[in-house]
Amino acid sequence: MHTEGTGLEPADWPERPRSRPPVEWDPDLDRDQRDELSGFAVASLVFGLIGGLLFSLVFGVAALVKIKQTGQRGKGLAVAGLVLTGVWLVVIALVYGVNRYVAHRAQDMVSLQIGQCFDPPAADGDDAFVPGPITTLPCTQPHRAEMAGWLSFAERPGGDVGGYPGAAALVQRAETGCPLLTRNHVLDPLSLPPDVHPRWYVPRDSEWVRGSHDITCLLVADRSPLSRPLRENAAVVNADQLRFLLAIRDCAELTTRIDALRAGGPSADLGKATKEIALSWSNMELELRVGPWPSAAQPAMDQLIADVAAARPLWQEAAAATGDDDLRDRVQRARQLGSPEHILAARRALRLSTTQGEPLPGS
Numbered sequence: 001m002h003t004e005g006t007g008l009e010p011a012d013w014p015e016r017p018r019s020r021p022p023v024e025w026d027p028d029l030d031r032d033q034r035d036e037l038s039g040f041a042v043a044s045l046v047f048g049l050i051g052g053l054l055f056s057l058v059f060g061v062a063a064l065v066k067i068k069q070t071g072q073r074g075k076g077l078a079v080a081g082l083v084l085t086g087v088w089l090v091v092i093a094l095v096y097g098v099n100r101y102v103a104h105r106a107q108d109m110v111s112l113q114i115g116q117c118f119d120p121p122a123a124d125g126d127d128a129f130v131p132g133p134i135t136t137l138p139c140t141q142p143h144r145a146e147m148a149g150w151l152s153f154a155e156r157p158g159g160d161v162g163g164y165p166g167a168a169a170l171v172q173r174a175e176t177g178c179p180l181l182t183r184n185h186v187l188d189p190l191s192l193p194p195d196v197h198p199r200w201y202v203p204r205d206s207e208w209v210r211g212s213h214d215i216t217c218l219l220v221a222d223r224s225p226l227s228r229p230l231r232e233n234a235a236v237v238n239a240d241q242l243r244f245l246l247a248i249r250d251c252a253e254l255t256t257r258i259d260a261l262r263a264g265g266p267s268a269d270l271g272k273a274t275k276e277i278a279l280s281w282s283n284m285e286l287e288l289r290v291g292p293w294p295s296a297a298q299p300a301m302d303q304l305i306a307d308v309a310a311a312r313p314l315w316q317e318a319a320a321a322t323g324d325d326d327l328r329d330r331v332q333r334a335r336q337l338g339s340p341e342h343i344l345a346a347r348r349a350l351r352l353s354t355t356q357g358e359p360l361p362g363s
Contacts (some may be wrong), residue, residue, distance in 0.1 A: 038063045041074030044081030048088070056085045063261045109134065109201040110212040112147040114185075115231050120199075120220060141228035145199070148185035150214040151177040163208075170202035170215060178217035185219065186232050187245045189252070190347075193357040194277050195222045196230065206298050232360055240294055241350050241360075247287035248343075250280040255335075262331060267324040274331055278319035281312050297349035304346045307338035 040063035047056035064185040099356040106339035112118070137143045153165060153173055182198045183189070201216040219230050234242055261270040285308045293301045311334055318330035349353050351361045 022362070036070075036072050038067055038072040038074035038078065041072075041077035041081070045077045045084070046081075048081035048084030051088055053085050053088050056081045060085065104198060109216050110203060110207060110214070112216060114137070114149055115139075115229065116140075116147045116148055117143040117226070117229065118145055118147075118218065119143055120218065140227060142225040142227055144225055146183045146219045146226070148178075148198070148217045148219050148231075151181055151200075151217050152214055164205040167202055167204075171200075174200035174202055174215045174217070178215065181217045182219055183249070184233060186230055187234070187237060187242070187249070188232050188353055188360070190356055191224070191232055191353040191359055192219070192230065193221060193224065195224060196220065196226070197222065214295055228359055237360065240297070241352055243287070243290070243350070245275060247284050251284045254280055256329060259335070262328060262335075267327060270331070271319075271321075271327055273317045273325065274315070274321075278312075278315040281308065281315045284314055285309055294350070300342070300345040300349040304342045307342050311337045 006124065040059045044056050044060035044063055047059060060078045060082040063074060066072060067075050116136045118136045120136050121134060151174060153170060178198045178200045186192055196219050199218045199220040203212045258270065258273050258277060261273060285305065288305050288308060293299065314334035314337055318327065318334050321327040321330045344354050352360055353360060
């Protein structure tokens with residue numbers, strides 16, 4: 001053998017590794033692995049049966065992968081677990097969809113909840129509505145009405161409501177009660193669009209027999225559809241806004257009534273309203289002086305309080321007036337005192353509406 005140039009003698013060559021004898025295949029071992037039931041497949045089926053969707057899905061996929069690699073049994077169980085997972089998902093989707101449909105569906109007017117928005121059925125006269133199915137809507141979608149609350153009919157002693165009192169009696173109760181109820185639903189009347197007014201639904205005799213004894217009070221837009229919730233009650237406004245609105249509310253309503261009576265109303269009604277506002281004006285001044293107000297609003301509040309304090313004695317003089325001419329003259333002088341801009345400045349400082357129909361800023 002030619003070894004020139006190798007530097008090694010044949011005896012020094014590394015020994016060639018000997019190949020290991022082949023391992024004999026044992027069919028029993030492979031058969032045992034194939035006969036083994038996949039635990040992942042069983043787990044997938046169990047969780048699929050009890051509604052453990054995430055675990056059923058994970059174990060089912062893991063089982064199919066391992067079964068493909070090892071040939072274990074249980075593919076049918078894994079598939080069944082995945083199918084059950086899909087069934088659960090379909091059921092959940094259906095239940096969710098039905099609940100959303102039911103949530104936006106009211107069988108009739110008496111089943112409405114406070115704050116729900118909807119399109120009312122046909123009107124029965126100017127202010128009441130006829131019975132019929134209605135569909136509630138998200139308040140951000142166009143709608144014409146919002147549920148403001150329930151008004152109970154006067155009960156008899158012992159809590160017995162008695163027989164059906166008749167539609168006329170219920171409407172009479174609604175005419176006086178619903179405007180008062182809706183003023184608590186919307187504490188700031190300036191935020192209401194000008195065509196929104198209180199309306200109501202009174203239960204029919206058939207509904208009365210079934211236990212529906214409450215009058216449903218609504219706020220309804222007569223012309224333009226609404227596209228926002230109207231509710232601005234104590235749960236919506238902040239503490240300073242609430243204090244301010246409650247302080248000025250009675251005087252604002254009385255001022256509106258007095259302005260209407262000055263245009264040609266009976267002197268007796270004007271005199272009665274003037275006496276009421278003289279008392280309310282003093283109460284408003286006291287409530288506005290209770291502080292402190294937010295630092296950014298305090299200057300505007302101080303100016304408004306000064307206006308209120310200056311007008312208070314004029315309203316007291318008007319309340320003591322004798323004769324129609326004297327009354328109207330004193331009321332006019334009281335109304336002219338003070339600047340409307342001062343109350344608007346206070347509203348802006350407290351982040352309240354400053355024009356009719358303007359929603360609460362930031363709402």
